[in-house]
Amino acid sequence: MSMLSTARTAARTARASRALPFASFSLAARAKSLHTLPELDYAYDALEPHISGQIMKLHHTKHHQTYVTGLNAAEESYAKAPSPKERILLQPALKFNGGGHINHSLFWKNLAPQSQGGGQLAAGPFKDAVDADFGGVDGLKKKLNAATAAIQGSGWGWLGYNPTTKKLEVVTTANQDPLLSHIPIIGIDIWEHSYYLQYQNVKADYLQAIWSVINFKEAERRYVELHRNKVTI
Template sequence: MAEAKEAYISILEKKLAELTGIEVDQIKKNQFANAADEAVAIREMASYVEGIVVQQAGVAQAGTVSPQIAQMFAHINAELGEERGAHALPPLKYDFNALEPHISGMIMEIHHTKHHQGYINNLIAATKKLVEAEAANDVSAMNALLPAIKFNGGGHLNHTIFWTNMAPDAGGEPQGAVAQAIDESFGSFQSFKDKFSAASVGVKGSGWGWLGYCPNQNKLEIATCQNQDPLQITHGLVPLLGLDVWEHAYYLQYKNLRADYVKAFFNVINWENVNERHENARKNAGH
């Protein structure tokens, strides 16, 4: 594990030198190690999937399959139109450096092409083993795959939403129906901003800050999720706006100042996308 982390640090050092000309020797390696945490988690999950052994048909014991497995694939299909196992990296609708100076192009490139792709690779591997387990009727193996499907499927889903939630020359205050909903749910945009920022900064370890829609109460709520847990499965909220607060998403630029990163995020929020998500969520809920 230490060798894998050092190898990833070496790649980041080379990339940083190519793109910025910064003397890497002047930057503490623990900063890169923090940025490598997600890559390590992805590799560990790949090993976890590989270690699950599916019993032969007729040997496996029956049981109840966790409904979260089907829910995870259903949410991915609703967002991306992808059938189970047919997952691919969605292209960005803007250049890697288009969100600068708020989010660096180097972070965006590594985040999108390396980390997000890693989730997809693991999700495909987990799905293949799930098909094998289903053929053998090995419910134990199916349920053992849930953490991998939830982590990697959530990583795929959450990042897909995150990319669309941002845009160049965006930010500011929202307009339209979502602006009214924010006022009704939180009192004012500033109140929402304060609460969303506090929740996102306050996530313990790695996770996400979310603005979600509650179908039952027809209102907006702020919530947080650990690691890559999907908002809808965790809290029953439809995701409208998500902020990745894993250290890899900001550490190379903001170091340990997560609050500065959260503040900068408000300069790139694509409120048109949030409005569209809000409208669709309300329609689907019959409101």
């Protein structure tokens, strides 16, 4: 995939998810408007006992903030870089911090307290697609958890929509790489900072617990909107 195709894909993915605090990964635009840490739609302790308030606060205010700070710094340096070589050298920082910002901005929307419907998949077109592509929500959980648990090191497990096959598919990405091959519907952070204080080294327990606070309403909204907009890659 060419760099131009990758940029176009990233922009389409962002428009489809509507979970991001910016419309595209445009360096020129970012030089004029710095990224900021998005606010959560719920209190830090609202996802307990499944995800502790301590983890949520650290994850949001420390880890995500670090990606925001790093992205702003990298983009400022990129805008001032005097040569193509220096801009190329900045690309890893842009990818890592930009991906961290994109992924986490989606992740917060991806979660909801049980009092607000977290963990509840209602009847509708998204549920129909899950039933068709995975044999039901239990099949989805099993496949996504297995793929995510198998990630070596840090990364993300995704439920994404493939516009080519027109199916929901399980995909993983390494480190903070954003999902570009599919339209993200649900993302699960498997970096240790997302679970270690509570679940220590037992990733399987974290992956089981997080489904109790997955925001299926948001997943439904993403799924319906991408079809309404006829998003393609």
